[in-house]
Amino acid sequence: MSRRRGTHVAAVPRSLAGDAWRDLRRSPLFLTSAAIILVLIAMAAVPSLFTDVDPRACDLAHSREAPSGSAWFGYDLQGCDMYSRTIYGARASILVGVLTTLVIAVVGSVVGMVAGFHGGRLDALLSRLTDLFFAVPMLLGAVMVLATFPSAVGTPAWQTIGKVVLALGILGWTTVARLMRSTVIQVKQSDYVQAARGLGAGAGRILLRHVLPNAMAPVVVYSTIILGVFVVLEATLSFLGIGLQAPVISWGTAISEARSYIRQSPHMLLFPGAFLSVTVLAFIMLGDAVRDAFDPRLR
Protein backbone atom coordinates (compact mmCIF):
# COMPACT_ATOMS: atom_id res chain seq x y z
CA MET A 1 0.00 0.00 0.00
CA SER A 2 2.66 2.44 1.05
CA ARG A 3 4.74 2.06 -2.09
CA ARG A 4 1.84 2.72 -4.43
CA ARG A 5 0.92 5.89 -2.57
CA GLY A 6 4.50 7.05 -2.42
CA THR A 7 5.05 7.06 -6.17
CA HIS A 8 1.47 7.84 -7.11
CA VAL A 9 1.41 11.32 -5.65
CA ALA A 10 4.91 12.42 -6.54
CA ALA A 11 4.07 16.00 -7.47
CA VAL A 12 1.72 16.83 -4.61
CA PRO A 13 2.95 16.74 -1.00
CA ARG A 14 3.53 13.13 0.10
CA SER A 15 0.94 11.29 2.15
CA LEU A 16 1.67 9.98 5.63
CA ALA A 17 2.20 6.51 4.21
CA GLY A 18 4.51 7.87 1.51
CA ASP A 19 6.56 9.69 4.10
CA ALA A 20 6.66 6.59 6.26
CA TRP A 21 7.92 4.47 3.39
CA ARG A 22 10.70 6.98 2.67
CA ASP A 23 11.77 6.83 6.30
CA LEU A 24 11.55 3.07 6.43
CA ARG A 25 13.86 2.51 3.48
CA ARG A 26 16.62 4.29 5.38
CA SER A 27 16.10 2.59 8.74
CA PRO A 28 18.63 -0.16 9.50
CA LEU A 29 16.14 -1.63 11.96
CA PHE A 30 13.59 -2.01 9.17
CA LEU A 31 16.09 -3.41 6.67
CA THR A 32 17.42 -6.03 9.09
CA SER A 33 14.01 -7.20 10.24
CA ALA A 34 12.62 -7.17 6.70
CA ALA A 35 15.54 -9.32 5.55
CA ILE A 36 14.95 -11.86 8.33
CA ILE A 37 11.23 -11.94 7.58
CA LEU A 38 11.83 -12.42 3.85
CA VAL A 39 14.06 -15.41 4.60
CA LEU A 40 11.37 -16.83 6.90
CA ILE A 41 8.69 -16.34 4.27
CA ALA A 42 10.86 -18.09 1.70
CA MET A 43 11.35 -20.90 4.24
CA ALA A 44 7.61 -21.20 4.73
CA ALA A 45 6.81 -21.07 1.02
CA VAL A 46 9.57 -23.26 -0.45
CA PRO A 47 11.25 -25.24 2.35
CA SER A 48 13.04 -27.45 -0.18
CA LEU A 49 15.25 -24.46 -1.04
CA PHE A 50 16.93 -24.81 2.34
CA THR A 51 17.12 -28.55 2.79
CA ASP A 52 16.80 -31.64 0.62
CA VAL A 53 16.17 -33.95 3.57
CA ASP A 54 12.60 -35.18 3.88
CA PRO A 55 11.29 -34.11 7.32
CA ARG A 56 9.04 -37.18 7.39
CA ALA A 57 11.76 -39.70 6.53
CA CYS A 58 12.59 -40.86 10.03
CA ASP A 59 14.77 -43.64 11.30
CA LEU A 60 14.19 -44.75 14.88
CA ALA A 61 17.81 -45.88 15.05
CA HIS A 62 18.77 -42.17 15.18
CA SER A 63 16.30 -41.32 17.95
CA ARG A 64 17.42 -38.22 19.91
CA GLU A 65 20.93 -38.30 18.45
CA ALA A 66 22.95 -35.15 19.22
CA PRO A 67 23.96 -32.66 16.46
CA SER A 68 26.75 -33.87 14.21
CA GLY A 69 28.33 -33.13 10.84
CA SER A 70 25.69 -35.05 8.92
CA ALA A 71 22.73 -33.69 10.90
CA TRP A 72 23.51 -30.17 12.08
CA PHE A 73 20.61 -29.93 14.50
CA GLY A 74 20.61 -33.60 15.52
CA TYR A 75 17.59 -35.88 15.48
CA ASP A 76 14.25 -35.84 17.31
CA LEU A 77 12.47 -38.57 19.21
CA GLN A 78 11.28 -40.39 16.08
CA GLY A 79 14.75 -40.10 14.54
CA CYS A 80 13.71 -37.38 12.08
CA ASP A 81 16.26 -34.80 10.99
CA MET A 82 15.80 -31.75 13.26
CA TYR A 83 17.25 -29.28 10.75
CA SER A 84 14.78 -30.30 8.11
CA ARG A 85 11.90 -30.31 10.57
CA THR A 86 12.82 -26.88 11.86
CA ILE A 87 12.88 -25.49 8.31
CA TYR A 88 9.55 -27.13 7.46
CA GLY A 89 8.13 -26.01 10.80
CA ALA A 90 8.28 -22.36 9.72
CA ARG A 91 5.23 -22.80 7.49
CA ALA A 92 2.67 -23.74 10.16
CA SER A 93 3.98 -21.21 12.66
CA ILE A 94 4.00 -18.31 10.22
CA LEU A 95 0.68 -19.35 8.69
CA VAL A 96 -0.97 -19.23 12.12
CA GLY A 97 0.60 -15.83 12.83
CA VAL A 98 -0.43 -14.27 9.52
CA LEU A 99 -3.95 -15.72 9.43
CA THR A 100 -4.72 -14.78 13.03
CA THR A 101 -3.42 -11.26 12.48
CA LEU A 102 -5.63 -10.94 9.39
CA VAL A 103 -8.67 -12.17 11.31
CA ILE A 104 -8.21 -9.81 14.25
CA ALA A 105 -7.31 -6.85 12.03
CA VAL A 106 -10.48 -7.26 9.94
CA VAL A 107 -12.87 -8.07 12.80
CA GLY A 108 -11.40 -5.45 15.12
CA SER A 109 -11.36 -2.75 12.43
CA VAL A 110 -14.98 -3.37 11.44
CA VAL A 111 -16.20 -3.34 15.05
CA GLY A 112 -14.11 -0.29 15.95
CA MET A 113 -15.05 1.62 12.82
CA VAL A 114 -18.77 0.99 13.19
CA ALA A 115 -18.67 1.89 16.89
CA GLY A 116 -16.60 5.03 16.40
CA PHE A 117 -18.38 6.27 13.28
CA HIS A 118 -21.93 5.50 14.30
CA GLY A 119 -21.63 6.55 17.93
CA GLY A 120 -24.56 6.59 20.35
CA ARG A 121 -26.22 3.39 21.54
CA LEU A 122 -24.49 1.12 19.03
CA ASP A 123 -21.12 2.46 20.17
CA ALA A 124 -21.99 1.84 23.82
CA LEU A 125 -23.11 -1.71 23.03
CA LEU A 126 -20.06 -2.59 20.94
CA SER A 127 -17.67 -1.00 23.44
CA ARG A 128 -19.10 -3.01 26.34
CA LEU A 129 -18.89 -6.14 24.18
CA THR A 130 -15.22 -5.34 23.56
CA ASP A 131 -14.69 -4.90 27.32
CA LEU A 132 -16.14 -8.36 27.95
CA PHE A 133 -13.82 -10.13 25.56
CA PHE A 134 -10.91 -7.99 26.76
CA ALA A 135 -11.37 -9.19 30.35
CA VAL A 136 -10.78 -12.86 29.48
CA PRO A 137 -7.05 -13.64 29.45
CA MET A 138 -6.01 -14.59 25.91
CA LEU A 139 -4.08 -17.78 26.59
CA LEU A 140 -6.78 -19.03 28.95
CA GLY A 141 -9.57 -18.38 26.45
CA ALA A 142 -7.65 -20.09 23.66
CA VAL A 143 -6.96 -23.10 25.89
CA MET A 144 -10.69 -23.35 26.65
CA VAL A 145 -11.74 -23.18 23.00
CA LEU A 146 -9.16 -25.77 21.98
CA ALA A 147 -10.04 -28.06 24.87
CA THR A 148 -13.65 -27.97 23.71
CA PHE A 149 -12.70 -28.80 20.11
CA PRO A 150 -9.71 -31.09 20.54
CA SER A 151 -7.77 -32.17 17.46
CA ALA A 152 -6.95 -35.84 17.22
CA VAL A 153 -3.76 -37.14 15.65
CA GLY A 154 -5.53 -37.89 12.36
CA THR A 155 -7.16 -34.46 11.92
CA PRO A 156 -6.19 -32.84 8.59
CA ALA A 157 -3.58 -30.10 8.88
CA TRP A 158 -5.78 -27.22 7.69
CA GLN A 159 -8.39 -28.08 10.34
CA THR A 160 -5.90 -28.10 13.19
CA ILE A 161 -4.44 -24.81 12.00
CA GLY A 162 -7.91 -23.31 11.51
CA LYS A 163 -8.88 -24.21 15.07
CA VAL A 164 -5.81 -22.51 16.53
CA VAL A 165 -6.44 -19.41 14.39
CA LEU A 166 -10.06 -19.26 15.56
CA ALA A 167 -9.16 -19.83 19.21
CA LEU A 168 -6.68 -16.96 19.13
CA GLY A 169 -8.87 -14.74 16.95
CA ILE A 170 -11.96 -14.94 19.18
CA LEU A 171 -10.23 -13.02 21.96
CA GLY A 172 -7.54 -11.17 20.01
CA TRP A 173 -9.57 -8.53 18.18
CA THR A 174 -10.37 -6.29 21.16
CA THR A 175 -7.28 -4.07 21.10
CA VAL A 176 -7.64 -3.42 17.36
CA ALA A 177 -11.29 -2.47 17.93
CA ARG A 178 -10.33 -0.01 20.67
CA LEU A 179 -7.52 1.51 18.60
CA MET A 180 -9.74 1.84 15.56
CA ARG A 181 -12.63 3.33 17.51
CA SER A 182 -10.53 6.08 19.07
CA THR A 183 -8.79 7.06 15.83
CA VAL A 184 -12.07 7.02 13.88
CA ILE A 185 -13.63 9.34 16.46
CA GLN A 186 -10.69 11.71 15.95
CA VAL A 187 -10.73 11.52 12.16
CA LYS A 188 -14.50 11.85 11.98
CA GLN A 189 -14.35 15.46 13.13
CA SER A 190 -11.67 16.56 10.70
CA ASP A 191 -12.39 19.12 8.00
CA TYR A 192 -12.00 16.84 5.02
CA VAL A 193 -14.62 14.46 6.37
CA GLN A 194 -16.96 17.38 6.96
CA ALA A 195 -16.23 18.55 3.43
CA ALA A 196 -16.98 15.14 1.95
CA ARG A 197 -20.21 15.03 3.92
CA GLY A 198 -21.09 18.50 2.70
CA LEU A 199 -20.56 17.39 -0.89
CA GLY A 200 -23.15 14.71 -0.29
CA ALA A 201 -20.99 11.58 0.11
CA GLY A 202 -22.73 8.64 1.74
CA ALA A 203 -21.61 6.94 4.95
CA GLY A 204 -20.04 4.04 3.07
CA ARG A 205 -17.98 6.28 0.81
CA ILE A 206 -16.84 8.49 3.69
CA LEU A 207 -15.79 5.46 5.70
CA LEU A 208 -13.90 3.70 2.93
CA ARG A 209 -12.36 6.65 1.10
CA HIS A 210 -11.72 9.15 3.85
CA VAL A 211 -11.87 7.67 7.34
CA LEU A 212 -10.27 4.25 6.84
CA PRO A 213 -7.07 5.34 5.03
CA ASN A 214 -6.42 7.98 7.69
CA ALA A 215 -7.21 5.77 10.67
CA MET A 216 -5.18 2.77 9.51
CA ALA A 217 -1.74 3.66 10.88
CA PRO A 218 -2.14 2.54 14.54
CA VAL A 219 -3.76 -0.72 13.44
CA VAL A 220 -0.95 -1.44 10.98
CA VAL A 221 1.66 -0.85 13.69
CA TYR A 222 -0.17 -2.98 16.24
CA SER A 223 -0.72 -5.79 13.73
CA THR A 224 2.98 -5.98 12.91
CA ILE A 225 3.96 -6.37 16.55
CA ILE A 226 1.13 -8.71 17.46
CA LEU A 227 1.96 -11.09 14.60
CA GLY A 228 5.06 -12.20 16.47
CA VAL A 229 3.00 -12.58 19.64
CA PHE A 230 0.58 -14.91 17.84
CA VAL A 231 3.47 -17.05 16.62
CA VAL A 232 4.54 -17.39 20.27
CA LEU A 233 0.99 -18.12 21.42
CA GLU A 234 0.64 -20.87 18.83
CA ALA A 235 3.89 -22.40 20.05
CA THR A 236 2.73 -22.04 23.67
CA LEU A 237 -0.54 -23.82 22.91
CA SER A 238 1.30 -26.59 21.08
CA PHE A 239 3.73 -26.74 24.00
CA LEU A 240 0.79 -27.30 26.33
CA GLY A 241 -0.25 -30.13 24.03
CA ILE A 242 -3.51 -28.67 22.73
CA GLY A 243 -2.46 -26.52 19.78
CA LEU A 244 -1.18 -28.02 16.56
CA GLN A 245 -1.01 -31.81 16.42
CA ALA A 246 1.22 -34.53 15.05
CA PRO A 247 0.89 -34.53 11.26
CA VAL A 248 1.55 -30.77 11.30
CA ILE A 249 5.24 -29.93 11.62
CA SER A 250 5.72 -26.80 13.72
CA TRP A 251 8.19 -25.32 16.17
CA GLY A 252 5.63 -25.56 18.94
CA THR A 253 5.03 -29.29 18.48
CA ALA A 254 8.80 -29.88 18.30
CA ILE A 255 9.32 -28.00 21.57
CA SER A 256 6.42 -29.80 23.17
CA GLU A 257 8.00 -33.14 22.26
CA ALA A 258 11.37 -31.97 23.56
CA ARG A 259 9.96 -31.17 26.97
CA SER A 260 10.18 -34.65 28.39
CA TYR A 261 13.77 -35.11 27.18
CA ILE A 262 15.18 -31.70 27.97
CA ARG A 263 17.69 -33.13 30.38
CA GLN A 264 19.22 -35.69 28.01
CA SER A 265 18.67 -34.01 24.62
CA PRO A 266 18.49 -30.21 25.00
CA HIS A 267 19.15 -29.76 21.26
CA MET A 268 15.56 -30.84 20.61
CA LEU A 269 14.41 -27.70 22.45
CA LEU A 270 17.16 -25.22 21.62
CA PHE A 271 16.96 -25.16 17.81
CA PRO A 272 13.21 -24.71 17.34
CA GLY A 273 13.28 -22.34 20.34
CA ALA A 274 15.96 -20.23 18.68
CA PHE A 275 14.07 -20.04 15.37
CA LEU A 276 10.92 -19.05 17.24
CA SER A 277 12.75 -16.31 19.14
CA VAL A 278 14.39 -14.88 16.02
CA THR A 279 11.00 -14.75 14.28
CA VAL A 280 9.44 -12.87 17.18
CA LEU A 281 12.45 -10.57 17.40
CA ALA A 282 12.14 -9.74 13.69
CA PHE A 283 8.46 -8.83 13.98
CA ILE A 284 9.02 -6.72 17.10
CA MET A 285 11.84 -4.85 15.34
CA LEU A 286 9.69 -4.37 12.25
CA GLY A 287 6.87 -3.07 14.44
CA ASP A 288 9.23 -0.62 16.14
CA ALA A 289 10.52 0.62 12.79
CA VAL A 290 7.01 1.01 11.36
CA ARG A 291 5.85 2.84 14.48
CA ASP A 292 8.76 5.27 14.32
CA ALA A 293 8.00 5.92 10.66
CA PHE A 294 4.28 6.45 11.22
CA ASP A 295 4.52 8.56 14.36
CA PRO A 296 4.70 12.18 13.20
CA ARG A 297 5.69 13.37 16.68
CA LEU A 298 9.08 11.71 16.34
CA ARG A 299 9.94 13.50 13.09
Add this chain to the structure above:
Amino acid sequence: MGRYVTRRLLQMIPVVIGTTFIIYALVWALPGDPFAGRCGARPCPPAYVQAMTDKYNLDDPLPIAYVKYLGSLLQGDFGETFQGLSVGEELLRAYPTTVKLALVAIAFEILIGIGAGILAGLRRGSFIDNLVLVSTLVVVSIPVFVIGSVLQLFLGMRWGIFPATVGGDASLYNLILPGFVLASLSLAYVARLTRTSLAENRRADYVRTAIAKGLPQRRVIGIHTMRNSLIPVITFIGADFGALLGGAIVTEGIFNVPGVGNLIFRSITTRDGVMVTGAVTVLVLVFLLVNLLVDLIYGWLDPRISHG
Protein backbone atom coordinates in the same frame (compact mmCIF):
# COMPACT_ATOMS: atom_id res chain seq x y z
CA MET B 1 -13.50 9.85 45.34
CA GLY B 2 -16.25 7.76 46.95
CA ARG B 3 -18.52 8.42 44.00
CA TYR B 4 -15.77 7.48 41.58
CA VAL B 5 -15.18 4.15 43.34
CA THR B 6 -18.91 3.42 43.46
CA ARG B 7 -19.28 4.18 39.77
CA ARG B 8 -16.35 1.94 38.87
CA LEU B 9 -17.69 -0.89 41.05
CA LEU B 10 -21.12 -0.59 39.43
CA GLN B 11 -19.56 -0.66 35.96
CA MET B 12 -17.83 -3.88 36.92
CA ILE B 13 -21.10 -5.75 37.40
CA PRO B 14 -22.04 -6.09 33.71
CA VAL B 15 -18.46 -6.96 32.78
CA VAL B 16 -18.31 -9.74 35.38
CA ILE B 17 -21.73 -11.09 34.39
CA GLY B 18 -20.88 -10.96 30.69
CA THR B 19 -17.48 -12.57 31.11
CA THR B 20 -18.73 -15.38 33.31
CA PHE B 21 -21.50 -15.94 30.77
CA ILE B 22 -18.96 -16.26 27.94
CA ILE B 23 -16.97 -18.77 30.01
CA TYR B 24 -20.09 -20.63 31.07
CA ALA B 25 -21.29 -20.86 27.48
CA LEU B 26 -17.85 -22.01 26.30
CA VAL B 27 -17.81 -24.75 28.90
CA TRP B 28 -21.37 -26.00 28.82
CA ALA B 29 -23.08 -25.01 25.58
CA LEU B 30 -20.57 -26.18 23.03
CA PRO B 31 -21.18 -29.50 21.31
CA GLY B 32 -19.65 -32.58 22.86
CA ASP B 33 -20.85 -35.01 25.49
CA PRO B 34 -19.93 -33.73 28.96
CA PHE B 35 -19.82 -37.33 30.16
CA ALA B 36 -17.44 -38.61 27.47
CA GLY B 37 -14.65 -40.55 29.16
CA ARG B 38 -15.95 -39.62 32.59
CA CYS B 39 -16.55 -43.24 33.63
CA GLY B 40 -13.49 -44.90 32.17
CA ALA B 41 -13.77 -46.92 28.98
CA ARG B 42 -17.50 -47.66 29.38
CA PRO B 43 -20.39 -45.24 28.84
CA CYS B 44 -21.69 -43.76 32.09
CA PRO B 45 -24.60 -45.54 33.79
CA PRO B 46 -27.94 -43.76 33.20
CA ALA B 47 -28.43 -43.16 36.95
CA TYR B 48 -25.13 -41.24 37.12
CA VAL B 49 -25.94 -39.22 33.99
CA GLN B 50 -29.37 -38.40 35.46
CA ALA B 51 -27.93 -37.30 38.80
CA MET B 52 -25.27 -35.14 37.20
CA THR B 53 -27.72 -33.62 34.69
CA ASP B 54 -29.93 -32.60 37.62
CA LYS B 55 -27.02 -31.32 39.68
CA TYR B 56 -25.65 -29.06 36.96
CA ASN B 57 -29.03 -28.13 35.38
CA LEU B 58 -27.87 -29.55 32.05
CA ASP B 59 -31.48 -30.01 30.86
CA ASP B 60 -32.34 -26.34 31.24
CA PRO B 61 -31.78 -23.93 28.36
CA LEU B 62 -28.40 -22.18 28.70
CA PRO B 63 -29.63 -18.78 30.02
CA ILE B 64 -31.70 -20.42 32.76
CA ALA B 65 -28.91 -22.77 33.80
CA TYR B 66 -26.60 -19.77 33.87
CA VAL B 67 -28.92 -17.69 36.04
CA LYS B 68 -29.22 -20.62 38.47
CA TYR B 69 -25.45 -20.87 38.58
CA LEU B 70 -25.12 -17.13 39.13
CA GLY B 71 -27.65 -17.37 41.94
CA SER B 72 -25.63 -19.89 43.92
CA LEU B 73 -22.45 -17.94 43.09
CA LEU B 74 -23.94 -14.84 44.72
CA GLN B 75 -24.52 -16.85 47.87
CA GLY B 76 -20.83 -17.67 47.89
CA ASP B 77 -21.35 -21.21 46.67
CA PHE B 78 -18.96 -22.11 43.86
CA GLY B 79 -20.44 -25.58 43.51
CA GLU B 80 -18.81 -28.98 43.42
CA THR B 81 -16.77 -30.64 40.71
CA PHE B 82 -17.74 -33.90 39.05
CA GLN B 83 -15.61 -35.69 41.62
CA GLY B 84 -17.50 -33.98 44.45
CA LEU B 85 -14.67 -31.65 45.46
CA SER B 86 -15.67 -28.19 46.66
CA VAL B 87 -14.51 -25.62 44.11
CA GLY B 88 -14.23 -22.95 46.79
CA GLU B 89 -11.90 -25.05 48.92
CA GLU B 90 -9.73 -26.04 45.97
CA LEU B 91 -9.36 -22.37 45.02
CA LEU B 92 -8.51 -21.41 48.59
CA ARG B 93 -5.82 -24.06 48.64
CA ALA B 94 -4.24 -22.96 45.35
CA TYR B 95 -4.47 -19.20 45.78
CA PRO B 96 -1.80 -18.56 48.46
CA THR B 97 0.84 -20.20 46.24
CA THR B 98 -0.12 -18.06 43.26
CA VAL B 99 -0.06 -14.90 45.37
CA LYS B 100 3.39 -15.81 46.67
CA LEU B 101 4.66 -16.52 43.16
CA ALA B 102 3.24 -13.22 41.91
CA LEU B 103 4.94 -11.33 44.76
CA VAL B 104 8.31 -12.94 43.96
CA ALA B 105 7.85 -11.97 40.30
CA ILE B 106 6.94 -8.39 41.22
CA ALA B 107 10.01 -8.16 43.45
CA PHE B 108 12.19 -9.11 40.46
CA GLU B 109 10.43 -6.55 38.29
CA ILE B 110 11.09 -3.81 40.83
CA LEU B 111 14.67 -4.74 41.64
CA ILE B 112 16.04 -5.63 38.22
CA GLY B 113 13.56 -3.87 35.96
CA ILE B 114 13.56 -0.47 37.62
CA GLY B 115 17.26 -0.76 38.47
CA ALA B 116 18.30 -1.44 34.88
CA GLY B 117 15.91 1.23 33.62
CA ILE B 118 17.40 3.89 35.92
CA LEU B 119 20.97 2.98 34.95
CA ALA B 120 20.07 3.18 31.27
CA GLY B 121 17.93 6.30 31.55
CA LEU B 122 20.54 8.32 33.43
CA ARG B 123 23.21 7.68 30.79
CA ARG B 124 21.47 7.63 27.45
CA GLY B 125 23.65 6.36 24.65
CA SER B 126 26.21 4.84 27.01
CA PHE B 127 27.36 1.25 26.98
CA ILE B 128 24.97 0.33 29.81
CA ASP B 129 22.07 1.97 27.99
CA ASN B 130 22.72 -0.05 24.84
CA LEU B 131 23.24 -3.21 26.85
CA VAL B 132 19.86 -2.76 28.55
CA LEU B 133 18.14 -2.00 25.25
CA VAL B 134 19.55 -5.03 23.47
CA SER B 135 19.10 -7.47 26.34
CA THR B 136 15.49 -6.42 26.96
CA LEU B 137 14.74 -6.87 23.25
CA VAL B 138 16.23 -10.36 23.38
CA VAL B 139 14.29 -11.27 26.53
CA VAL B 140 11.04 -10.02 25.02
CA SER B 141 11.49 -12.20 21.95
CA ILE B 142 12.23 -15.47 23.73
CA PRO B 143 8.97 -17.23 24.61
CA VAL B 144 8.40 -17.78 28.32
CA PHE B 145 8.36 -21.57 27.98
CA VAL B 146 11.75 -21.54 26.28
CA ILE B 147 13.26 -19.30 28.99
CA GLY B 148 11.61 -21.47 31.63
CA SER B 149 12.80 -24.77 30.20
CA VAL B 150 16.34 -23.54 29.58
CA LEU B 151 16.75 -22.01 33.06
CA GLN B 152 15.24 -25.14 34.59
CA LEU B 153 17.73 -27.25 32.67
CA PHE B 154 20.83 -25.25 33.61
CA LEU B 155 20.13 -23.61 36.97
CA GLY B 156 17.88 -26.39 38.20
CA MET B 157 19.19 -29.70 36.83
CA ARG B 158 22.74 -29.29 35.52
CA TRP B 159 24.17 -26.93 38.14
CA GLY B 160 21.63 -27.53 40.88
CA ILE B 161 21.60 -23.94 42.15
CA PHE B 162 17.84 -23.77 42.53
CA PRO B 163 15.29 -26.55 42.92
CA ALA B 164 14.11 -27.58 39.45
CA THR B 165 10.51 -28.16 40.49
CA VAL B 166 8.39 -26.82 43.32
CA GLY B 167 5.91 -29.60 44.00
CA GLY B 168 4.14 -29.59 47.34
CA ASP B 169 6.59 -27.32 49.15
CA ALA B 170 5.97 -23.77 47.87
CA SER B 171 8.57 -21.99 50.01
CA LEU B 172 9.97 -18.64 48.90
CA TYR B 173 13.31 -20.21 48.02
CA ASN B 174 11.63 -22.78 45.79
CA LEU B 175 9.70 -20.02 44.06
CA ILE B 176 12.74 -17.90 43.12
CA LEU B 177 13.37 -19.58 39.76
CA PRO B 178 9.71 -19.76 38.64
CA GLY B 179 9.21 -16.21 39.90
CA PHE B 180 12.10 -14.95 37.81
CA VAL B 181 10.83 -16.75 34.71
CA LEU B 182 7.35 -15.37 35.27
CA ALA B 183 8.76 -11.87 35.66
CA SER B 184 11.12 -11.99 32.68
CA LEU B 185 8.81 -10.49 30.06
CA SER B 186 7.40 -7.71 32.25
CA LEU B 187 10.85 -7.06 33.64
CA ALA B 188 12.03 -6.08 30.18
CA TYR B 189 9.03 -3.80 29.70
CA VAL B 190 9.58 -2.20 33.12
CA ALA B 191 13.22 -1.50 32.29
CA ARG B 192 12.30 0.13 28.98
CA LEU B 193 9.43 2.11 30.47
CA THR B 194 11.61 3.42 33.33
CA ARG B 195 14.33 4.39 30.88
CA THR B 196 12.02 6.33 28.53
CA SER B 197 10.13 7.99 31.35
CA LEU B 198 13.32 9.04 33.12
CA ALA B 199 14.94 10.37 29.96
CA GLU B 200 11.80 12.37 29.15
CA ASN B 201 11.52 13.88 32.60
CA ARG B 202 15.16 14.91 32.73
CA ARG B 203 14.35 17.53 30.11
CA ALA B 204 11.30 18.79 32.02
CA ASP B 205 11.04 22.39 33.17
CA TYR B 206 10.85 21.59 36.85
CA VAL B 207 14.12 19.65 36.63
CA ARG B 208 15.84 22.60 34.98
CA THR B 209 14.44 24.83 37.74
CA ALA B 210 15.74 22.47 40.41
CA ILE B 211 19.20 22.45 38.84
CA ALA B 212 19.13 26.23 38.38
CA LYS B 213 18.36 26.91 42.00
CA GLY B 214 21.44 24.99 42.93
CA LEU B 215 20.08 21.74 44.36
CA PRO B 216 22.66 18.97 44.53
CA GLN B 217 22.53 16.40 41.73
CA ARG B 218 21.45 13.67 44.16
CA ARG B 219 18.38 15.58 45.17
CA VAL B 220 17.45 16.62 41.64
CA ILE B 221 17.51 13.06 40.38
CA GLY B 222 16.56 11.19 43.52
CA ILE B 223 13.58 13.34 44.48
CA HIS B 224 12.38 15.55 41.64
CA THR B 225 13.01 13.40 38.58
CA MET B 226 12.51 9.98 40.11
CA ARG B 227 9.17 10.63 41.76
CA ASN B 228 7.62 11.81 38.54
CA SER B 229 9.27 9.21 36.35
CA LEU B 230 8.13 6.24 38.33
CA ILE B 231 4.41 7.02 38.09
CA PRO B 232 3.80 5.17 34.79
CA VAL B 233 6.10 2.37 35.93
CA ILE B 234 4.11 1.81 39.10
CA THR B 235 0.90 1.71 37.10
CA PHE B 236 2.36 -0.89 34.79
CA ILE B 237 3.61 -3.04 37.68
CA GLY B 238 0.24 -2.77 39.40
CA ALA B 239 -1.66 -3.88 36.32
CA ASP B 240 0.84 -6.69 35.83
CA PHE B 241 0.27 -7.83 39.41
CA GLY B 242 -3.44 -8.15 38.61
CA ALA B 243 -2.62 -10.30 35.60
CA LEU B 244 -0.13 -12.44 37.54
CA LEU B 245 -2.72 -13.17 40.20
CA GLY B 246 -4.68 -14.92 37.46
CA GLY B 247 -2.12 -17.67 37.65
CA ALA B 248 0.46 -18.57 35.07
CA ILE B 249 -0.47 -21.67 33.13
CA VAL B 250 2.90 -22.11 31.44
CA THR B 251 5.29 -21.22 34.26
CA GLU B 252 3.32 -23.10 36.89
CA GLY B 253 3.18 -26.05 34.51
CA ILE B 254 6.94 -26.15 33.85
CA PHE B 255 7.95 -25.88 37.49
CA ASN B 256 5.03 -27.88 38.82
CA VAL B 257 3.80 -25.08 41.07
CA PRO B 258 0.49 -26.04 42.70
CA GLY B 259 -1.16 -22.66 41.96
CA VAL B 260 -4.29 -21.40 40.26
CA GLY B 261 -2.86 -21.62 36.74
CA ASN B 262 -2.10 -25.29 37.21
CA LEU B 263 -5.53 -25.89 38.70
CA ILE B 264 -7.30 -24.17 35.82
CA PHE B 265 -5.27 -25.92 33.15
CA ARG B 266 -5.87 -29.30 34.74
CA SER B 267 -9.60 -28.69 34.99
CA ILE B 268 -9.82 -27.42 31.41
CA THR B 269 -8.11 -30.50 30.00
CA THR B 270 -10.25 -32.84 32.09
CA ARG B 271 -13.30 -30.76 31.08
CA ASP B 272 -14.22 -30.05 34.68
CA GLY B 273 -16.62 -27.25 33.84
CA VAL B 274 -17.61 -26.17 37.35
CA MET B 275 -14.03 -25.70 38.40
CA VAL B 276 -13.18 -23.74 35.24
CA THR B 277 -16.12 -21.33 35.52
CA GLY B 278 -15.54 -20.80 39.24
CA ALA B 279 -11.82 -20.19 38.92
CA VAL B 280 -12.12 -17.87 35.94
CA THR B 281 -14.85 -15.85 37.68
CA VAL B 282 -12.59 -15.26 40.67
CA LEU B 283 -9.70 -14.46 38.37
CA VAL B 284 -11.61 -11.84 36.38
CA LEU B 285 -12.90 -10.27 39.62
CA VAL B 286 -9.39 -10.02 41.07
CA PHE B 287 -8.09 -8.58 37.82
CA LEU B 288 -10.77 -5.87 37.73
CA LEU B 289 -10.35 -4.99 41.42
CA VAL B 290 -6.58 -4.71 41.19
CA ASN B 291 -6.97 -2.46 38.17
CA LEU B 292 -9.34 -0.22 40.09
CA LEU B 293 -6.82 -0.07 42.91
CA VAL B 294 -4.07 0.87 40.45
CA ASP B 295 -6.19 3.71 39.07
CA LEU B 296 -6.76 4.99 42.61
CA ILE B 297 -3.03 4.83 43.41
CA TYR B 298 -2.37 6.67 40.16
CA GLY B 299 -4.60 9.53 41.22
CA TRP B 300 -2.90 9.63 44.60
CA LEU B 301 0.62 9.67 43.14
CA ASP B 302 -0.20 12.23 40.50
CA PRO B 303 -2.69 14.78 41.82
CA ARG B 304 -3.06 16.23 38.31
CA ILE B 305 -5.26 13.22 37.59
CA SER B 306 -8.32 13.70 39.72
CA HIS B 307 -11.08 11.19 40.31
CA GLY B 308 -13.43 13.89 41.60
